[in-house]
Amino acid sequence: MKQHAAFAFAFAFLGALGALGTGTAAAQIGGNRAPDETPLLMDSSLIIGREADGKLRGYIHTGEVGEEVIAGGAPPSRILFVNNCKAETTSSGTPGCRITRGNSNNSITNTSTIASGNLSAYSGSTTTWNSIMTCVRQTYAPFGITVVDVNPGNVPHFEAMAAGTPTQVGFSNGVAGVSPFTCGIINNAISFSFLNLNPSDVNDACWTIAQESAHAFGLSHEMLAADPMTYIPNPPSKRFQNQSACIGTQGCCQPSVECQCGPTMQNSYQRILDIFGPSNPTPPTIVIETPTANSQVTPGFVVRATVTDPEGVDNVQLLIDGNAIATLQTAPYAFNAPMSLAEGTHMVTIRAYDGVGSEGTSTISVIVGDPCNDNGDCSAQGSDLVCVDGRCVPGQNTPGGLGSTCDAPTECISGLCATKDGENRCVEGCDLAADGCPDGFQCLSNGAGGGLCWPGGGGCLGCSTDGRPS
Incomplete structure (x- = not known):
């Protein structure tokens, strides 16, 4: 069972942890631990939330002092770094993020109050990753915060690690996301979305990243299906909604710990707008x-x-x-x-x-x-243009130009990628009778009554259908 989790510890429970001294439970929040140690398992019974569609989203109340930004004031940062961990290395030297447990969050040094360990790099395709980033950017588009996937370096920023699996940093295998939480903004917070559990689901990844990152801004769960702060699975595509909704996962203030910060209603759009202002x-x-x-x-x-x-x-x-x-x-x-x-x-x-x-x-x-x-x-x-049947087209020195290698039609400017003798090349249509291809190319049959400019000469393209000799 896959779970999306942002977890919550009530303040009373934090007090109990303090009373436990140096035992295992007390070490779950804070405490310096080497990032390559075996991660300390979190107790799943502490998760505040509700399963919906096999997923759980919640938050860990870390007890940190959150910053409350008055509308129009300056936020601690305007950067959200969505980190697929491909540009970093784990303690074993493989691609991934190395996370250290600490008493406060620090996205610059990969220090977290809720997790430690080695998070493997995002395992999905580049195309899917780009779609996820487009979705996250669109979700935050109305607000004055920039969403990037390149490390901004030694400057304050919020970070959404979007990679790996939960067991790598101390959580049970069902958890799909987790974030630190307090009733205000956690400066330099790191949230986690474990995308390698299902690396090809763009909407689910976007939903998880949006919710977990917003938890670090002090936003709670709510009962509005179209908003990323919800547990309600449909519609799958979600954006922050400019309307008030009950805080909770099972109803208004249900469970009651969801309303521990005071308010019983939340307008996620207005809340984020108050923090970051409108986009420019x-x-x-x-x-x-x-x-x-x-x-x-x-x-x-x-x-x-x-x-x-x-x-x-x-x-x-x-x-x-x-x-x-x-x-x-x-x-x-x-x-x-x-x-x-x-x-x-x-x-x-x-x-x-x-x-x-x-x-x-x-x-x-x-x-x-x-x-x-x-x-x-x-x-x-322009440069590197050649004449084909009276028109000028990009030549072989231009990526996707006539004669350049290709694996798919989308890689060719003409939209045509042909195969001959096991070789794939970008081609241009030509008139067989006129043979108006440039020097070094010949107009060969395409097997459907037309022609294609191919490097060199001899043979045909599509001989099996038009019967021309090869």
């Missing part, structure tokens, strides 16, 4: 590299752009004269304009959205002229 979104930075402004281009001309944004790039679109032509989710951001564009002046726009929905645009004008006859006709439009 910046649009993506866009540079159109090819073609240059006011240049003469051939039909089907290439548009290449560099797009960057600290919140990540969600998608990039090509528009010509205000009409959407194509959209790309990943770099390189290179497009082919339609061959059907009439001669004359046209407006070329690159529109991009970042991970939190901010929009940026960049526009140039170009003049469509005659089709190209050779590679020399393309040189004025």
Whole structure:
């Protein structure tokens, strides 16, 4: 059974721990321990929360003195570092985070009041990780806090470790997340989301990271299904809601310890807004590299752009004269304009959205002229462009260009990745009769009546379907 947990110790229990002296129970909170020691198992009976859909979310009340920020005041930090632990090493030298137990949280030194041990690096794919980061950024997008997945270094920051499994840092195998908690903000807090239990579930990972990190800001559980502070599993996609809801997991102030900080209602959106203020979104930075402004281009001309944004790039679109032509989710951001564009002046726009929905645009004008006859006709439009059937396309020295190696069509600017003699190459469509491929390429049959430019010559692509000899 998988559990998502942020745990809570009542203050009365903390007093009891103090009375136990140096015994095992007393060592569960605070106390310096070597990070490579066997983690001390936490008592699952201390978990405050309710199972829902096989998951449990809660918090550990550490007894630390939390900071209460008055609305409009400056928070201790505006950075949330979501750490997949791939850039760090454990005590055995493998990728992962090494966590030391201490009397206070310190995200700069990986010191935690609730955990110790070696947390293995996130085991999911890069694509899934990027989707998780996009979701977390969108969840915190309304607020003045920046979500990053690169270590900000020796500066105050909140940290959400999103990797490993719970047993690696002292919790039972069912726990999917845990955070320190007090009734205010815990400076430099480290929360834990054990994503390796289910590394491919983007919504669940995003929900866990959002809830556990917000516990460190002093937020409690609540009974609003669409909010990440809830235990209610549906809807699976959750965002902080701008409405009041009962604090609790089984009803208003149920169990009663959920309301130990005083309030019985919580507006998570307003609470986080009071801490960090509203966001100040910046649009993506866009540079159109090819073609240059006011240049003469051939039909089907290439548009290449560099797009960057600290919140990540969600998608990039090509528009010509205000009409959407194509959209790309990943770099390189290179497009082919339609061959059907009439001669004359046209407006070329690159529109991009970042991970939190901010929009940026960049526009140039170009003049469509005659089709190209050779590679020399393309040189004025940009570097490494070659002529294929009257249009200029990126060549072999451009990632995803004609003749470059590929494993999937999405890696090719043309969207075409062909295989011949066990070799995969990015190709461009061509007219078999005209054979308008550049030097070093030949227009070979694609097996469906058309042609594809392939490095070298001889044979065909798709011979088994069109019967041409190889």
